[in-house]
Amino acid sequence: MTADQPQSRAGETRPPTLADRLRDRALVLFHSAWSPTPGSVRRWALAGVVVNAGITVTGAAVRLTGSGLGCPTWPRCTPGSFVPAPHDAHSAANMAIEFGNRLLSFLVLAVAVAIVVAVLRVTPRRAVLVRLAWIQPIGVGVQALWGGVVVRSVLNPVTVSVHFLLSIGMIVAAFALYARSGEGDxxxxxxxxxxxxxxxxxxxxxxxxxxxxxxxxxxxxxxxxxxxxxxxxxxxxxxxxxxxxxxxxxxxxxxxxxxxxxxxxxxxxxxxxxxxxxxxxxxxxxxxxxxxxxxxxxxxxxxxxxxxxxxxxxxxxxxxxxxxxxxAGASPTGQDxxxxxxx
Incomplete structure (x- = not known):
């Protein structure tokens, strides 16, 4: 029995609980960004591609379910509340769908921050990866602000279209980071x-x-x-x-x-x-x-x-x-x- 295994009161090893597994997984994710290897940087970059692609699709799902104004205000969900509150003009289901998509933005932001931390702490640090990584959290902020424009314009098709195309641009930056993290300079x-x-x-x-x-x-x-x-x-x-x-x-x-x-x-x-x-x-x-x-x-x-x-x-x-x-790791020579x- 190792020192970090959970024990029962009788001193016997007990099976890990769900909380134990979640804690261990969280620690692994933290160390993969805080003490990164080139391989973990590439995995975080791939996660960036996945979450940006995912929120692009879920954003479309919000519109397709008629939930585009489920949260009719911005940055609050409803007047006077950042979380869904009873509102006569919108059903609880529509509000939950739109609010859920807003919450997914925080997942994208968390991955973006982890990417920046990983590329800043990996050895050797690569300037091109740092530049590409910073696009992720900045892009999330721009998307969030533009989301407010979409809501305040009552889903004007121009603003909705730009919102989608911004997501397409974020995917470009995320994929570029993923590709460059697996090769040299x-x-x-x-x-x-x-x-x-x-x-x-x-x-x-x-x-x-x-x-x-x-x-x-x-x-x-x-x-x-x-x-x-x-x-x-x-x-x-x-x-x-x-x-x-x-x-x-x-x-x-x-x-x-x-x-x-x-x-x-x-x-x-x-x-x-x-x-x-x-x-x-x-x-x-x-x-x-x-x-x-x-x-x-x-x-x-x-x-x-x-x-x-x-x-x-x-x-x-x-x-x-x-x-x-x-x-990856090859020394750059000559001009690009x-x-x-x-x-």
């Missing part, structure tokens, strides 16, 4: 032909346009988040058609990238990454067409938002797989070929 070396890498950047731009078209379509169609919310005044059929055109452009670019990677015998990781991206896009396209023909049910819209986040992450991953900065948020 040498100048980026292309693993594919220059034109193929350029095609990858064109694909990123096309997916971003697709996401913008998606939020405009969402802001024009149903599921506004509340009966009082306004909508874009565009013709829904025209907006959907433009969004569909953007989908086909992205699919065409992805297929072209995958084909180019195969015929040039590019590294297997890059080819597999492009293949995964194509698979995610095809699944996303199926969901999109099904939701359209079923009159846009909320559940499928939620899956479509989740799919959009996965497409974005898979696209970013492909771009990073087409170049190398050497193994490209250094946009650590690419």
């Amino acid at each position: 040498a100048p980026p070396r292309r693993l594919v032909h220059r034109d193929i890498r350029t095609l990858g950047f064109v694909l990123v731009a096309a997916v971003l346009v697709l996401l913008v078209a998606g939020v405009v379509t969402t802001g024009t169609g149903p599921h506004s988040g509340d009966e009082a919310a306004s909508r874009f005044g565009f013709d829904i059929e025209t907006v959907v058609r433009l969004h569909t055109d953007a989908v086909w452009i992205v699919l065409g670019l992805t297929f072209a990238l995958l084909f180019a990677l195969h015929v040039t015998d590019s590294p297997g990781r890059a080819r597999r990454g492009a293949l995964i991206l194509l698979g995610v896009e095809l699944a996303q396209g199926v969901i999109g067409y099904v939701q359209y023909f079923l009159a846009v049910p909320a559940v499928l819209v939620g899956l479509h938002v989740f799919g959009a986040v996965l497409v974005w992450i898979a696209t970013l991953r492909v771009v990073y797989l087409m170049r190398s900065r050497g193994p 070929e490209l250094d946009v948020v650590g690419v």
Whole structure:
């Protein structure tokens, strides 16, 4: 029996309780950030990607359940209360959903703070990771303030769209941190032909346009988040058609990238990454067409938002797989070929 094992009054070892397990897990998490290794920094960076992707999807769920104004004021939930209180205009369920999403922001903030602590305390400290890490808590603050704008504008579709696109930007920074934490600081070396890498950047731009078209379509169609919310005044059929055109452009670019990677015998990781991206896009396209023909049910819209986040992450991953900065711990030499948020 070791000294740290719990004992009963009779001096016998007793099974650890749930509180013991939670305490031990909390201590492990604390030490992984306070006394980090390069591996634990990378795990915290991955946690940053997960929580930013997660709150993007749960934010959409708030709107899809009609809970966008479940907490009708900001920063308070209801007039005079930071927590849900009985309110005639909103049901208890809507208030709980919106308030729960606000609470998730604190989880994202906690992970962001842990990331900053880890990259500041890891040895050796890497400046690029520090810069990327600070984006996380700053971004959470910006998102929280913009959330207040969304509420005070009564879910104006412009403010709601910007809220989503800010989340997309946070995912970029989080994924850049995750990718850079697993490699060195040498100048980026292309693993594919220059034109193929350029095609990858064109694909990123096309997916971003697709996401913008998606939020405009969402802001024009149903599921506004509340009966009082306004909508874009565009013709829904025209907006959907433009969004569909953007989908086909992205699919065409992805297929072209995958084909180019195969015929040039590019590294297997890059080819597999492009293949995964194509698979995610095809699944996303199926969901999109099904939701359209079923009159846009909320559940499928939620899956479509989740799919959009996965497409974005898979696209970013492909771009990073087409170049190398050497193994983690390698000494940097020379000048960077490209250094946009650590690419």
